[in-house]
Amino acid sequence: MRVAVIKGGRSLERAVSMRSGARVEDALAGAGHDVTGIDAGEDLVGRLKAGSFEAAFVALHGPGGEDGTVQELLEILSIPYTGPGVAACLRGMDKVLAKNILRERGVPTPDWVAFNSTAFRELGAADALAEIEEGLGFPLVVKPGAGGSSLGVRFAASADEVPEALVAAFSYDDRVLLERHVDGRELAVSLIDGEPLPIVEAAPNEADQFNYEARYEIGRTTYTCPAELAEAEARAVSEAAVATWEALDFAGFGRVDVMLGSDGPQVLEINAVPGLTDTSLLPMACEAAGISFDEFAERALTLAAGR
Amino acid sequence: MSSTDPQDRSGRGEEAARAVPRHRRAHTTSRDLERYAGLFAARTRVMRSSAMRDLMEITARPEVISLAGGLPDTTTFPPESFAAQMTRIAQESSAEALQYGPTEGFERTKDVICEVMGVEGMRPDRDDVIVTTGGQQALDLIAKTLLDPGDVVIAEGPTYPGAVPVFCSYQADTRQVPIDEHGMRIDVLEETLDSLAAEGTAPKFVYSVPTFQNPGGATMSLERRRALVELARERELLIVEDNPYGLLRYEGEALPALYELDGGDYVLYAGTFSKILSPGIRVGWLCAPPPVMEKVVLGKQAADLCTSTLTQYFVGEFFGEERWMDYVDDVVAIYRGRRDAMLDALERFFPAEARWSRPEGGLFVWVTLPDYINTTDLLAKALRENVAFVPGEAAFTDGRGSHSMRLNFSAQSEDEIREGVRRIGRVIADQLDLYRTITGEHRMVEPGAAAAEEPSADVLPLRRRPRGERD
Numbered sequence: 001m002r003v004a005v006i007k008g009g010r011s012l013e014r015a016v017s018m019r020s021g022a023r024v025e026d027a028l029a030g031a032g033h034d035v036t037g038i039d040a041g042e043d044l045v046g047r048l049k050a051g052s053f054e055a056a057f058v059a060l061h062g063p064g065g066e067d068g069t070v071q072e073l074l075e076i077l078s079i080p081y082t083g084p085g086v087a088a089c090l091r092g093m094d095k096v097l098a099k100n101i102l103r104e105r106g107v108p109t110p111d112w113v114a115f116n117s118t119a120f121r122e123l124g125a126a127d128a129l130a131e132i133e134e135g136l137g138f139p140l141v142v143k144p145g146a147g148g149s150s151l152g153v154r155f156a157a158s159a160d161e162v163p164e165a166l167v168a169a170f171s172y173d174d175r176v177l178l179e180r181h182v183d184g185r186e187l188a189v190s191l192i193d194g195e196p197l198p199i200v201e202a203a204p205n206e207a208d209q210f211n212y213e214a215r216y217e218i219g220r221t222t223y224t225c226p227a228e229l230a231e232a233e234a235r236a237v238s239e240a241a242v243a244t245w246e247a248l249d250f251a252g253f254g255r256v257d258v259m260l261g262s263d264g265p266q267v268l269e270i271n272a273v274p275g276l277t278d279t280s281l282l283p284m285a286c287e288a289a290g291i292s293f294d295e296f297a298e299r300a301l302t303l304a305a306g307r
Numbered sequence: 308m309s310s311t312d313p314q315d316r317s318g319r320g321e322e323a324a325r326a327v328p329r330h331r332r333a334h335t336t337s338r339d340l341e342r343y344a345g346l347f348a349a350r351t352r353v354m355r356s357s358a359m360r361d362l363m364e365i366t367a368r369p370e371v372i373s374l375a376g377g378l379p380d381t382t383t384f385p386p387e388s389f390a391a392q393m394t395r396i397a398q399e400s401s402a403e404a405l406q407y408g409p410t411e412g413f414e415r416t417k418d419v420i421c422e423v424m425g426v427e428g429m430r431p432d433r434d435d436v437i438v439t440t441g442g443q444q445a446l447d448l449i450a451k452t453l454l455d456p457g458d459v460v461i462a463e464g465p466t467y468p469g470a471v472p473v474f475c476s477y478q479a480d481t482r483q484v485p486i487d488e489h490g491m492r493i494d495v496l497e498e499t500l501d502s503l504a505a506e507g508t509a510p511k512f513v514y515s516v517p518t519f520q521n522p523g524g525a526t527m528s529l530e531r532r533r534a535l536v537e538l539a540r541e542r543e544l545l546i547v548e549d550n551p552y553g554l555l556r557y558e559g560e561a562l563p564a565l566y567e568l569d570g571g572d573y574v575l576y577a578g579t580f581s582k583i584l585s586p587g588i589r590v591g592w593l594c595a596p597p598p599v600m601e602k603v604v605l606g607k608q609a610a611d612l613c614t615s616t617l618t619q620y621f622v623g624e625f626f627g628e629e630r631w632m633d634y635v636d637d638v639v640a641i642y643r644g645r646r647d648a649m650l651d652a653l654e655r656f657f658p659a660e661a662r663w664s665r666p667e668g669g670l671f672v673w674v675t676l677p678d679y680i681n682t683t684d685l686l687a688k689a690l691r692e693n694v695a696f697v698p699g700e701a702a703f704t705d706g707r708g709s710h711s712m713r714l715n716f717s718a719q720s721e722d723e724i725r726e727g728v729r730r731i732g733r734v735i736a737d738q739l740d741l742y743r744t745i746t747g748e749h750r751m752v753e754p755g756a757a758a759a760e761e762p763s764a765d766v767l768p769l770r771r772r773p774r775g776e777r778d
Contacts, residue, residue: 171738
């Protein structure tokens with residue numbers, strides 16, 4: 001099959017995407033496909049049109065790749081593509097929209113409040129901060145409304161730290177959310193075609209408990225797959241992930257991030273184009289399930305073509 | 308079959324990739340990762356944050372006005388003289404220029420080094436000089452020779468961001484002594500030495516960029532230079548003087564190097580041709596007393612046997628023409644204009660809360676913002692405006708510097724510098740405004756002059772920066 005692997009782009013997650021894309025290219029080429037890697041830029045549509053591709057593997061992280069933009073272009077060009085469709089991408093990329101849908105469908109997600117900067121600049125939202133902080137409690141998590149990486153995500157241990165954390169989060173998106181911090185275990189459930197794979201646990205080292213950047217470095221976070229969970233816990237977590245997948249109408253593959261606290265699993269977010277690098281969680285989960293990366297890539301492509 | 312994107316970092320075009328099938332590396336599994344993690348040396352645990360690494364990657368996009376690099380402007384070097392020099396090497400010394408050379412470097416290169424140092428008033432013994440692969444290798448060799456894990460190194464705060472990974476990779480315990488507009492605070496250095504002595508330890512060396520400091524922009528005063536050299540003698544302390552920019556002075560009187568004041572007993576000296584000729588040739592040097600040099604030579608043999616003979620030949624040719632000071636003068640004139648353009652633009656476009664250094668030379672201005680602005684986050688926002696800088700955290704080993712930034716003025720035209728500074732100023736003003744809105748201390752801030760027109764009753768009291776963090 002003639003396949004375009006779309007990667008790179010201009011987002012802050014460019015570097016990770018280049019690595020994800022390269023790995024997918026290798027896997028698909030090894031399986032005998034005619035693969036062209038495309039670094040998403042101004043010539044993307046031109047190259048997609050000229051290439052007479054039978055399918056596209058979207059390995060583009062962040063805005064552009066995960067928010068439905070590239071998917072919309074591929075729809076117009078009638079090229080089947082991997083991962084969720086336009087609407088599901090929109091829902092997944094927007095953490096606030098996703099959380100609203102999850103709440104409506106009864107899928108547990110931590111309490112939150114979301115604002116855009118206009119709320120502060122023009123509507124005096126600052127006056128409500130004290131009430132919000134009281135409602136959510138400390139520490140609370142401040143994060144940009146969009147984006148899947150750790151960039152701009154901060155813990156605020158007290159009211160003093162909230163303004164700085166908000167300004168930081170607003171650097172990445174015009175909308176931010178303040179979220180109740182769930183004290184518990186960090187888990188990730190990858191899914192292929194709605195089927196949950198073994199759960200990965202990310203345990204940051206003691207010193208990096210409140211440092212999101214540590215999540216991306218070997219040696220600063222310990223990953224375990226399958227996570228050591230009681231059977232009932234594992235089932236509840238997987239069910240929450242499947243419920244999230246269904247609520248947001250996902251397709252192809254994706255990854256749901258879950259916190260397991262004392263009152264059960266709480267869904268943080270779903271990623272439409274999760275990392276596919278050597279150190280990423282979805283490949284780790286595939287491996288634990290006995291699915292090689294090559295098999296995963298092939299399966300993603302089959303799901304795309306069958307849509 | 309796999310083809311590689313032309314924009315791929317591999318740099319190979321599609322045609323080449325088609326012609327030679329790429330070796331398919333078996334990808335690592337999580338078990339491999341664990342295995343590698345078990346094999347990694349302890350020193351690899353000290354890594355820079357990946358977030359900043361990813362951000363820095365996109366500063367290289369062509370549409371970005373990058374004030375992030377430390378690049379000299381190599382477009383100023385006349386291609387025709389480059390061609391003539393390389394042709395002469397090919398015609399007259401082809402075999403030698405393509406051969407290995409002595410580990411210490413060619414005598415011809417050392418002559419040139421002595422000549423360059425002579426212009427700055429230093430008279431090194433030629434036997435005390437080793438040619439290194441860039442000034443960076445000089446730092447690495449010093450660290451390799453002197454540091455055991457846990458040894459204390461004293462550096463300036465902020466310090467050269469490229470020195471941080473060097474000290475980290477030898478697992479040094481780096482302590483940073485603040486600088487002010489007169490360079491390293493010698494009084495704080497003494498306090499630090501005293502408290503180290505109380506802990507029963509002493510630093511292996513003090514690392515300083517005394518002249519046009521990277522990134523702080525400060526130049527150590529003569530008084531402090533003398534005090535530092537004196538202190539080194541008294542306490543038998545090694546000083547590492549890193550002087551890549553000494554000849555790039557745009558105003559003021561030249562000051563003697565620490566190496567000159569000391570005579571080369573307690574001061575090791577790292578120099579480079581990167582800023583006065585070319586960074587691409589990777590030729591620098593280190594001056595050290597014989598006992599240290601002996602070990603440094605062994606370290607260099609292990610690292611790379613010798614510095615590129617081809618580029619040493621180029622250095623010889625270029626300096627043989629005896630017009631090198633003219634070239635330095637040309638570059639200085641260009642950079643002076645760019646520095647002025649940057650300082651003017653900062654005055655115009657940066658908010659009143661910002662503080663910055665006014666360097667008399669070198670390549671950088673160091674800007675400090677109120678402490679509620681994180682410059683790594685600010686960079687993410689600035690990149691959307693297609694402008695980049697280096698977040699201050701890169702110049703510290705302990706997470707400080709998060710509200711400072713380094714701006715380079717040598718690599719862009721004056722127009723681009725103005726536009727770049729204007730864009731950064733706009734992003735900062737926006738952040739400050741948002742912060743005030745959130746904290747209820749609202750005041751609309753327009754960059755530059757507009758802010759001054761605000762009624763003074765509305766003006767927020769300035770947050771005081773700790774001493775030593777601004778000039």
